[in-house]
Amino acid sequence: GAGVSQSPSNKVTEKGKDVELRCDPISGHTALYWYRQSLGQGLEFLIYFQGNSAPDKSGLPSDRFSAERTGGSVSTLTIQRTQQEDSAVYLCASSPHISGSTDTQYFGPGTRLTVL
Amino acid sequence: GNSVTQMEGPVTLSEEAFLTINCTYTATGYPSLFWYVQYPGEGLQLLLKATKADDKGSNKGFEATYRKETTSFHLEKGSVQVSDSAVYFCALSRMTTDSWGKLQFGAGTQVVVTP
Numbered sequence: 001g002a003g004v005s006q007s008p009s010n011k012v013t014e015k016g017k018d019v020e021l022r023c024d025p026i027s028g029h030t031a032l033y034w035y036r037q038s039l040g041q042g043l044e045f046l047i048y049f050q051g052n053s054a055p056d057k058s059g060l061p062s063d064r065f066s067a068e069r070t071g072g073s074v075s076t077l078t079i080q081r082t083q084q085e086d087s088a089v090y091l092c093a094s095s096p097h098i099s100g101s102t103d104t105q106y107f108g109p110g111t112r113l114t115v116l
Numbered sequence: 117g118n119s120v121t122q123m124e125g126p127v128t129l130s131e132e133a134f135l136t137i138n139c140t141y142t143a144t145g146y147p148s149l150f151w152y153v154q155y156p157g158e159g160l161q162l163l164l165k166a167t168k169a170d171d172k173g174s175n176k177g178f179e180a181t182y183r184k185e186t187t188s189f190h191l192e193k194g195s196v197q198v199s200d201s202a203v204y205f206c207a208l209s210r211m212t213t214d215s216w217g218k219l220q221f222g223a224g225t226q227v228v229v230t231p
Contacts, residue, residue, distance in 0.1 A: 033218060043205065043221035056216050091160065095217070103217060107152075107160040 002026070004108035006092050012114045013082055021077040021111045025094030032075050033095075033105060034067060038088035046090075049075060082115045089113070118143040122206045122222035129196055129229050137191040137225045139180075139206035147208040149173075149182050149189040150219065155202045163191075163204070201229045 005024045013019050025032050034046040045059040049069040060066070064082075069075040079086055089112050093105040122139040129135060141147065151163040151173070164173030169184035180191045189206060206222040 031217070035219070042223045043207075043219075045218040045220070048216050048218055050216065056218070059218070093160075093219075103211075104162050104165065105217075105219060106162075109159040 004092055004094050004106055006090075006108040006111050008111060009109065010112045010114075012116065014116050015084060016081050018078065018080045019082055019113065021079075021090050021113070023075045023077070023092030023094075023108060025073065025075070025092070026106055027073075029094035029096050029106075030072065031095040031103070031105075032069060033093045034075070034077050035091040035093065036088045037091055037110070041088075043091075046077070079113075082113075084115045087113055087115045118147065118208060118210070118220045120206050120208055120220055120222035122204075122225055124223070125203075125226035127225060127227045129227065131198055131229055131231055132195045133229075135191070135193045135196045135200070135227065137204055137206075137227070139189045139191065139222060141187050141189065141206075141208050143187075143208055143210065143220075145210055146184075147210045149180070150207045150209070151178070151180055151189070151191050152205040152207060152221075153202045154205065154224075160205070196227075196229045198229045198231055201227060203227070 007022045030051045032049040047067045048056040064080045067077045089110040091110045092108045095103040095105045119142045148167045150165045152160045153163045164175040166173040166182035172181045178193045203224045205224045207219045211217045
């Protein structure tokens with residue numbers, strides 16, 4: 001079956017513009033995570049969704065970042081008033097359920113964001 | 117808080133050499149431990165995992181053993197190939213109401229295998 005897909009694969013934007021990044025998780029996966037991979041910070045957790053529960057937003061770096069997940073499936077990460085330090089690869093991952101800590105997370109190919 | 121420390125790269129090896137990438141962790145409780153690999157131009161994919169002490173994860177000739185006494189999860193492969201050139205990430209997760217299974221990654225180790 002299809003894996004996690006993300007779009008766009010690359011995004012170049014000007015400082016101050018808003019961007020939206022999309023993630024389509026594997027069908028049937030109820031848990032969805034966003035991570036960011038940057039040169040200075042490595043791989044860091046941003047936000048977690050599980051079903052219809054309130055998301056864990058503890059990793060979002062500022063209030064310019066927000067995310068939503070519609071219908072328990074597709075998720076959109078929005079960055080408002082982008083800054084150069086937002087340049088990174090944004091990764092989405094999904095996993096089947098939260099029955100235990102053994103669940104494997106399946107990653108998408110990422111969106112490379114460049115803020116000029 | 118939880119953290120993962122892994123050896124810095126790049127690690128450069130000749131084909132058929134033995135590979136070890138050290139990984140140690142700090143965590144409360146009993147985390148699950150993972151090795152993810154990122155091949156050039158590709159996304160992160162799970163290489164192997166272990167969920168409790170003394171478990172050994174293995175895949176594609178790679179192995180790692182969950183050592184609680186030394187809080188380590190070192191990755192090994194007996195004979196590397198050029199196709200093993202990639203960046204390897206050690207990670208941990210705990211399924212709690214605070215962490216929800218989110219992965220805590222090490223900085224990554226680039227491995228370059230030459231013919």
